[in-house]
Amino acid sequence: MAQMNMIQALNAAMDIxxxxxxxxxxxxxxxxYFGGVFRVTDGLQRKFGTxxxxxxxxxxxxxxxxxxxxxxxxxRPVAEIQFADYIYPGYDQIVSELARLRYRSAGAFFAPVTxxxxxxxxxxxGQTHSQSPEALFAHVCGIKVVMPSNPFxxxxxxxxxxxxxxxxxxxxPKRLYNGPFDGDPDKPAVPWSTHPKGEVPDxxxxxxxxxxxxxxxxxxxxxxxxxxxxHVAEAAAKSLGLDAEIIDVxxxxxxxxxxxxxxxxxxxxxVIAHEATRFGGFGAELMATVQERCFWQLEAPIARVCGYxxxxxxxxxxxxxxxxxxxxRALAAVMEAK
Amino acid sequence: MxxxxxxxxxxxxxxxxxxxxxxxxxxxxxxAVARPDVAAPAVDIENLSxxxxxxxxxxxxxxxxxxPRLDVAELQVGLRHMLLTRIYDDRMVKTQRQGKISFYxxxxxxxAVAVAATMALRxxxxxxxxxxxxxxxxxxxxxxxxxxxxxxxxxxDMCKGRQLPVMYQSVPGRLFSISGNLATQFPQxxxxxxxxxxxxxxxxxxxxxxxxxxxxxxFHHALLFASVYRAPVILSVVNNQWAISTFQGFAGGEQRSxxxxxxxxxxxxxxxxxxxFLAVYAATEWAxxxxxxxxxxSLVELVTYRAAAHSTSDDPSRYRPKDDAEHxxxxxxxxxxxxxxxxxxxxxxxxxQALAAELDSQVAAAWKEATSYGTLTDGPRLNRDLMFEDVxxxxxxxxxxxxxxxxxxxx
Numbered sequence: 251m252a253q254m255n256m257i258q259a260l261n262a263a264m265d266i267x268x269x270x271x272x273x274x275x276x277x278x279x280x281x282x283y284f285g286g287v288f289r290v291t292d293g294l295q296r297k298f299g300t301x302x303x304x305x306x307x308x309x310x311x312x313x314x315x316x317x318x319x320x321x322x323x324x325x326r327p328v329a330e331i332q333f334a335d336y337i338y339p340g341y342d343q344i345v346s347e348l349a350r351l352r353y354r355s356a357g358a359f360f361a362p363v364t365x366x367x368x369x370x371x372x373x374x375x376g377q378t379h380s381q382s383p384e385a386l387f388a389h390v391c392g393i394k395v396v397m398p399s400n401p402f403x404x405x406x407x408x409x410x411x412x413x414x415x416x417x418x419x420x421x422x423p424k425r426l427y428n429g430p431f432d433g434d435p436d437k438p439a440v441p442w443s444t445h446p447k448g449e450v451p452d453x454x455x456x457x458x459x460x461x462x463x464x465x466x467x468x469x470x471x472x473x474x475x476x477x478x479x480x481h482v483a484e485a486a487a488k489s490l491g492l493d494a495e496i497i498d499v500x501x502x503x504x505x506x507x508x509x510x511x512x513x514x515x516x517x518x519x520x521v522i523a524h525e526a527t528r529f530g531g532f533g534a535e536l537m538a539t540v541q542e543r544c545f546w547q548l549e550a551p552i553a554r555v556c557g558y559x560x561x562x563x564x565x566x567x568x569x570x571x572x573x574x575x576x577x578x579r580a581l582a583a584v585m586e587a588k
Numbered sequence: 589m590x591x592x593x594x595x596x597x598x599x600x601x602x603x604x605x606x607x608x609x610x611x612x613x614x615x616x617x618x619x620a621v622a623r624p625d626v627a628a629p630a631v632d633i634e635n636l637s638x639x640x641x642x643x644x645x646x647x648x649x650x651x652x653x654x655x656p657r658l659d660v661a662e663l664q665v666g667l668r669h670m671l672l673t674r675i676y677d678d679r680m681v682k683t684q685r686q687g688k689i690s691f692y693x694x695x696x697x698x699x700a701v702a703v704a705a706t707m708a709l710r711x712x713x714x715x716x717x718x719x720x721x722x723x724x725x726x727x728x729x730x731x732x733x734x735x736x737x738x739x740x741x742x743x744x745d746m747c748k749g750r751q752l753p754v755m756y757q758s759v760p761g762r763l764f765s766i767s768g769n770l771a772t773q774f775p776q777x778x779x780x781x782x783x784x785x786x787x788x789x790x791x792x793x794x795x796x797x798x799x800x801x802x803x804x805x806x807f808h809h810a811l812l813f814a815s816v817y818r819a820p821v822i823l824s825v826v827n828n829q830w831a832i833s834t835f836q837g838f839a840g841g842e843q844r845s846x847x848x849x850x851x852x853x854x855x856x857x858x859x860x861x862x863x864x865f866l867a868v869y870a871a872t873e874w875a876x877x878x879x880x881x882x883x884x885x886s887l888v889e890l891v892t893y894r895a896a897a898h899s900t901s902d903d904p905s906r907y908r909p910k911d912d913a914e915h916x917x918x919x920x921x922x923x924x925x926x927x928x929x930x931x932x933x934x935x936x937x938x939x940x941q942a943l944a945a946e947l948d949s950q951v952a953a954a955w956k957e958a959t960s961y962g963t964l965t966d967g968p969r970l971n972r973d974l975m976f977e978d979v980x981x982x983x984x985x986x987x988x989x990x991x992x993x994x995x996x997x998x999x
Binding site: 279280283284287300301304305306307308309310311312335336338339374375376377378379528529558559560561563564565566569570575576579 | 593595597599600603690691741745748749750751752755767768769770800801803804805806831832833834838839840901902906907969970972974975976979986987990994997998
């Protein structure tokens, strides 16, 4: 075991995958010589060479398209899109090509591409460095979508994604790279070394895609979250002294509905939290799933805490970010409802 | 034994610890390139995309057919705008280091690109700059305090706190809102120019992107639409050699110049010494005249060097030699225009120092005023309700509900 932050854990996952399988290649803007703007690919080019860790032109559509071609020819590309906000020039290649290749070719062709991209806010990145676009991809049939909330899952899920024969969009909440963040920017930053999930096994292991994790068992209310909001949810429940069951979704597609619904059936109350905007957000899918399966066990309407339905505003980062207080208010309201 | 890989991976000319090497930059002597008629067919002037248009020679004289023959007052105005840009950049980076603003991007070494081109255009021409053309805003006379208030996201911010620093705009200055996404505005500038042609009149549009951004599909959309409709637009590629850590070879610069993308689309490509104020001015003037005559678009490659970091989040010492900029063969644009004016007997080191001091105190005074309207950390703040405005022209019910919820929750 080693203490790692999320950047080191992700780096270790790629290092191991590349060592075990010569078909794994890494490509993206600034990922090679420089090691990535967030240092996630640091040292990989030195170790594996310029033919397996490729700096690319600034062309997200080209990066995804070339990854598809490489994958069809037997490689396992791990493409980095520098910020999730910059993924849209590659959207057609993801939606119309990558996600549908297996289906349209009746399984004759497939493209095991992993697309890593930093997402989420809390770093003063304004509207072009803060977005959480998971719902735009969850709605597309044929691509898996995952988002880890800690170094242990980051490494295990990335290894699973690379080894998966289906394409995977791997979203990295960048505010969590260096430490857990509970939504309060006025508190001093905490490193991952203080958190049990900063303990990361050496060597190969996989966290299965499609499995949620109960972060904290509880009896009074279920909180469903992923990414940064897992930590915010924990802090919010703690601030109210609630015996909350906190669930980290981890895998957005495919969704582990059983774990979520078993919990809500037990607690009878549910709050859903994500950073992404509310309208048409993934929270709506979570809410529908829980309502369909737990209607008769629910004691109160399900509540959502999400980003407001505006672009991410530079000047109002902390008014906008769905922080501890907002989640706590939703928890209190759902607890009070009869 | 497997065959060795046939994959070519471009290699940067010099990395940290290596000696700077600019032998790959193809130079032409000042004055050596002919200046064709502005209506010349693109196919007849392809050499302009390979050679390098230069006016200022090693003795600081203006020579050759591209000399725009500006009068001394105009040269001094150009020097003033470039120096103001540099001093402004230096001061604003310091404020970022002090935590007063969240982010900044300098244009050090590239001041001529924006300043000379903007001076060569008319105030009615529409500019679509990228994030490193602050010189265009200063040349168009934007108020320093207004620009700083944008950086501060404060109560006088023209973008109402919605944009990262340096994403300025000005409706009266005809400076379009900057997008942080790369190359997106290049084809939009073509659309603006198409509308100008449809409506009649003789305005044109001008846009700038970095050489790294030419990799995006939007670059090709721009050239294609500009070619098909002969839109009155000047499309400039600022080839400053580096896209964060990625050198220009990864944008395709090893095989052909960026200007040479133009002839492939039937558009003239002009490869220009971007650190030569007079050459940038002259090339812009030529392209503008061509556009106004109905002969269509031009692609201008401005060969320059990004002497500073990509942004305040970047550390170039990790990926290029520390003394790279000092070895750049095309020198510094401010220094070169200054020496030209001195050679003309119209400037001196003393006057230059005095101007720098004057501009510095102007910037300092503006900063003092701008911060009185609030900073990231202290002073008055924008009304947070503004967060919900301008998503749509009329606020729909779900946004009103969210705004009311925020007011209730945050008190």
